[in-house]
Amino acid sequence: MDFSPIVPALPSLWEGMLLTLKLLAFSVIGGVALGTVLALARLSSNKVLSLLAGFYVNYFRSIPLLLVITWFYFVVPFIIGWITGTNQPIGAFTSCLVAFMMFEAAYYCEIVRAGIQAISRGQVNAAYALGMTYGQTMRLIILPQAFRKMTPLLLQQSIILFQDTSLVYAVGLMDFLNSARSQGDITGNLHEFLLFAGLIYFIISFGASTLVKRLQKRLTV
Numbered sequence: 001m002d003f004s005p006i007v008p009a010l011p012s013l014w015e016g017m018l019l020t021l022k023l024l025a026f027s028v029i030g031g032v033a034l035g036t037v038l039a040l041a042r043l044s045s046n047k048v049l050s051l052l053a054g055f056y057v058n059y060f061r062s063i064p065l066l067l068v069i070t071w072f073y074f075v076v077p078f079i080i081g082w083i084t085g086t087n088q089p090i091g092a093f094t095s096c097l098v099a100f101m102m103f104e105a106a107y108y109c110e111i112v113r114a115g116i117q118a119i120s121r122g123q124v125n126a127a128y129a130l131g132m133t134y135g136q137t138m139r140l141i142i143l144p145q146a147f148r149k150m151t152p153l154l155l156q157q158s159i160i161l162f163q164d165t166s167l168v169y170a171v172g173l174m175d176f177l178n179s180a181r182s183q184g185d186i187t188g189n190l191h192e193f194l195l196f197a198g199l200i201y202f203i204i205s206f207g208a209s210t211l212v213k214r215l216q217k218r219l220t221v
Helices: 010-042 047-060 065-084 092-117 121-129 134-171 176-187 190-220
Strands: none
Touching: 010 047, 010 092, 010 134, 010 176, 047 092, 065 092, 065 134, 092 134, 121 134, 134 176, 134 190, 176 190
């Protein structure tokens, strides 16, 4: 096996990794934000909101991510074009970003919901006794504690998302894995490039998982 063509291809692979990390960062931010809203809706006393949020979570957790990416690749340009009144192309990155945000929000929702429910109900009652509104109670008392408890789980889900970003090959987006595959096809060293890509994914995922375990022990203490 010849791994020498990997060195000249590193700039192209780095561009692919930057796109992967960019997609990951925006998807985590958007997914956590939407997941928090969904979690509050699921815990709401309003049955309509709770049922709608529950349906959203159960639906997206019951279908493959690859299928969601493919759907949104075709649907998102039409929706954004209808909203903005323009026919400008959206691009594969935006479509994949929306797909990841909405798909991961279903998983982040359950993590956030569990974190909120882990907080003692007595703290909520105490906040109401002090004259705080529901919004103030959640924003100032419950959510800060909940996010501290669920930070390891959020990070662990983000590691899974990092691995799942490789599925964007289905719509031709040149992420790290697709860049490695493309360079392997060009140089005729496909196996070497795929092995190198797998090694990089393993190093990043294993390293991040180790840090999450240490963080979890610290937060537990």
